[in-house]
Amino acid sequence: MKNIAIVYFSKTGSTENMALAIAEGAKQHGAKVLTHAIAGTEIIEGRFKNDALFEKLENMDAIIFGSPTYMGGPAAQFKAFVDASSETWSKQLWHNKLAAGFTVGGSPCGEVQSTIENFYILATQHSMLWVGIDAPEGTSSKTFNRLNSSLGVIGMVDDEGQLDGIDIKTAMRLGTRVAELVQRT
Numbered sequence: 339m340k341n342i343a344i345v346y347f348s349k350t351g352s353t354e355n356m357a358l359a360i361a362e363g364a365k366q367h368g369a370k371v372l373t374h375a376i377a378g379t380e381i382i383e384g385r386f387k388n389d390a391l392f393e394k395l396e397n398m399d400a401i402i403f404g405s406p407t408y409m410g411g412p413a414a415q416f417k418a419f420v421d422a423s424s425e426t427w428s429k430q431l432w433h434n435k436l437a438a439g440f441t442v443g444g445s446p447c448g449e450v451q452s453t454i455e456n457f458y459i460l461a462t463q464h465s466m467l468w469v470g471i472d473a474p475e476g477t478s479s480k481t482f483n484r485l486n487s488s489l490g491v492i493g494m495v496d497d498e499g500q501l502d503g504i505d506i507k508t509a510m511r512l513g514t515r516v517a518e519l520v521q522r523t
C-alpha cells in the first residue's frame with residue numbers, strides 16, 4: 339500500500355475541509371493517508387519543530403501541501419513548516435516523491451495562484467515530481483475545477499466562509515489522482 343501525507347494549515351476550517359476531501363479521494367483509491375494539521379504549538383519562537391513528523395514524511399510516497407492564501411501567499415504557519423524542511427532538503431530526502439498542492443482564498447483572484455506556485459517551488463527544491471489537476475470531465479466542465487486552475491486545487495469561500503461543493507469535488511479528485519499516480523512509482 340502506498341503512503342500519502344497531507345500537510346496543511348487551516349484557521350477557520352475551509353483548507354481543512356479541502357484536506358479531508360483529498361484524503362477521502364486518496365483512501366478510496368487504496369492509499370494510506372497521513373493528515374497533519376500544522377498547530378501553533380509546533381512553532382516556537384517562529385520556528386516549526388516536529389522531528390517526528392519529518393521522520394514520517396521521509397517514508398511517504400507522496401506529500402500534498404495545503405494552506406489558506408494569506409496576503410498573496412501561504413500562511414506564516416505553513417511557511418514555518420517549509421523553512422523547517424531545509425534539513426530534509428539538504429539531504430534530498432524527498433527526492434522523487436510525488437507532490438501536489440491546494441489553497442483556499444476569499445476572492446476570485448486574491449493572488450491565490452501565488453500560493454500554489456510557492457508549493458511548486460518547494461516541491462522542485464526537494465526534487466519532487468509535481469502533480470497538477472487533470473480534467474476528467476473535459477476542460478469546459480461547469481461541475482469540476484470551477485476556478486480553472488491547472489497547477490493545484492484552488493477553493494474560494496463565500497461571505498459566510500463556506501466552500502463551494504465543486505471545490506470539494508475537485509479536491510477529492512486530486513486525492514484520487516495522486517493515489518492513482520503513486521501506484522506507478
Ligand SMILES: Cc1cc2nc3c(=O)[nH]c(=O)nc-3n(C[C@H](O)[C@H](O)[C@H](O)COP(=O)(O)O)c2cc1C
Pocket residue numbers: 347348349350351352353354406407408409410411442443444445446447448449450495
Ligand atoms: C490574514 C489573512 C489574509 C488573507 N489574504 C487573502 C489573500 O491574499 N487572498 C485571498 O483570496 N484571500 C485571503 N484571505 C482569505 C482566506 O484565504 C480565506 O478566509 C480562507 O478560507 C481561510 O482558510 P481557512 O478557513 O482554512 O483558515 C485572507 C485571510 C486572512 C485571515
